[in-house]
Amino acid sequence: DVQLVESGGGLIQPGRSLRLSCTASGFIFGDYAVNWFRQTPGRGLEWVGFIRNKGYAGTTEYAASVKGRFTISRDDSKSIAYLQMNSLKTEDTAVYYCTRQLDYGDYRIDYWGQGTLVTVSS
Amino acid sequence: DIQMTQSPSSLSASVGDRVTITCRASQFISSYLNWYEQRPGKAPKLLIYAASTSHSGVPPRFSGSGSGTDFTLTISSLQSEDFATYYCQQSYSTPWTFGQGTKVEIK
Numbered sequence: 001d002v003q004l005v006e007s008g009g010g011l012i013q014p015g016r017s018l019r020l021s022c023t024a025s026g027f028i029f030g031d032y033a034v035n036w037f038r039q040t041p042g043r044g045l046e047w048v049g050f051i052r053n054k055g056y057a058g059t060t061e062y063a064a065s066v067k068g069r070f071t072i073s074r075d076d077s078k079s080i081a082y083l084q085m086n087s088l089k090t091e092d093t094a095v096y097y098c099t100r101q102l103d104y105g106d107y108r109i110d111y112w113g114q115g116t117l118v119t120v121s122s
Numbered sequence: 123d124i125q126m127t128q129s130p131s132s133l134s135a136s137v138g139d140r141v142t143i144t145c146r147a148s149q150f151i152s153s154y155l156n157w158y159e160q161r162p163g164k165a166p167k168l169l170i171y172a173a174s175t176s177h178s179g180v181p182p183r184f185s186g187s188g189s190g191t192d193f194t195l196t197i198s199s200l201q202s203e204d205f206a207t208y209y210c211q212q213s214y215s216t217p218w219t220f221g222q223g224t225k226v227e228i229k
Contacts, residue, residue, distance in 0.1 A: 035218070044220060044222055044223060045166070045209060045211075045220040045223075046220075047216070047217045047218040047219065050216075061216050063217050064217075097165055097166075101213075106153075106154065106171055106172040106175075106213065107154065107213040108156055108168065108171035108172065108177075108213060109156065109168065109211070109213065109218070110168045110171070110177060111168070112165040112166055112167070113165060114164075114165055115165055
């Protein structure tokens with residue numbers, strides 16, 4: 001079965017850094033793009049960014065709200081993707097999800113992890 | 123950015139009812155439209171992709187239609203486990219964007 005498991009969330013002070021991990025199993029991780037999304041009651045579901053598979057040079061794209069502060073990377077040998085979050089702001093508080101995405105064709109996002117809560121507060 | 127607008131924002135329905143949710147994109151997105159179901163405290167689950175193709179394991183009562191800018195999700199006969207929030211999402215161009223959600227509640 002396809003599984004994605006996020007970890008690394010928690011309470012963090014504004015301005016600090018945090019790294020989330022997304023551990024995949026049940027499929028060939030390197031064949032897929034990985035997205036990070038976040039969700040809050042006020043802003044709904046929001047795309048954070050993604051990393052494409054190595055066939056597309058592992059290129060990354062980010063939402064304007066996190067560009068320059070967040071970095072997505074991947075280690076296909078371990079089937080793990082990372083979201084490095086620097087200079088965190090209170091508005092980054094959310095549940096963060098990683099997802100698998102087809103990197104061609106209909107680009108469907110077909111599986112999500114269970115989410116991990118990040119709370120940015122002093 | 124492509125704006126996705128769903129309607130209604132919420133609805134009340136009974137088991138067995140036919141339910142229709144609409145989603146409109148602010149610009150042409152061909153058939154790059156996905157539908158998700160989310161239950162409280164859980165992650166979204168894919169129901170429909172490419173506007174009208176059912177994801178593996180999704181019950182046949184769920185169907186999708188549309189192309190261009192206007193799309194519809196239909197639940198032909200609402201079941202108790204279908205009371206949840208439904209989202210549309212475009213995968214035409216980044217940033218991927220979602221509708222605000224439609225909460226389906228028990229009448």
